[in-house]
Amino acid sequence: MHELSLCQAIAGVVKSHAAGRRVDVVRVQVGALRQVVPDSLSFCWTLVRDFAGMEDAELELQLVAGAVSCRSCGAEAEIASRFSVACPGCGSADVEVIRGEEFMVTSIEVGEVEVVTSSKGTEHG
Incomplete structure (x- = not known):
């Protein structure tokens, strides 16, 4: 299940850009031709976000359909199957x-x- 390592990579990118701020939503584009199972990615995110200190961060996936440009007939079209990229x-x-x-x-x-806030009442940012 490589979705777990993908989520770890996402968390690393997000944490560096969040710069200590609370993360509420993470939006990720996932192409249909990537070998990623969206449900597995969402599940793995719930595990990784807790470990990474982003317990409230929701993962929003934008699924992108596959499309090809045919050199033979010149057509551009979406493809129905990720297992065949024929025109x-x-x-x-x-x-x-x-x-x-x-x-x-x-x-x-x-x-x-x-x-x-520490036990002595001082604040750290």
Whole structure:
């Protein structure tokens, strides 16, 4: 299940950009041609976020359909299966993938800087 390592990578990127602020939402684009199972990614996120100190951070996935540009007939079309990237119009395998390989954090929503109060009453930011 490589989704766990993907979530660990997402958490690393998010924490560095959050700069100590509370993370509320993490948005990630996932292309249909990536070998990622969205439900597994969401589940793994619940494990990783707790370990990474982002217990309230929700993961929002934007699923991106696969699409190709056919060199044979010139058509651009979405493909129905991630297992075959042939042109849906003419059946040619001479295609260029133009969409569906995305995997990126597109945005995060953060709150205020979290303040930790020690037992002596001093604040750290």
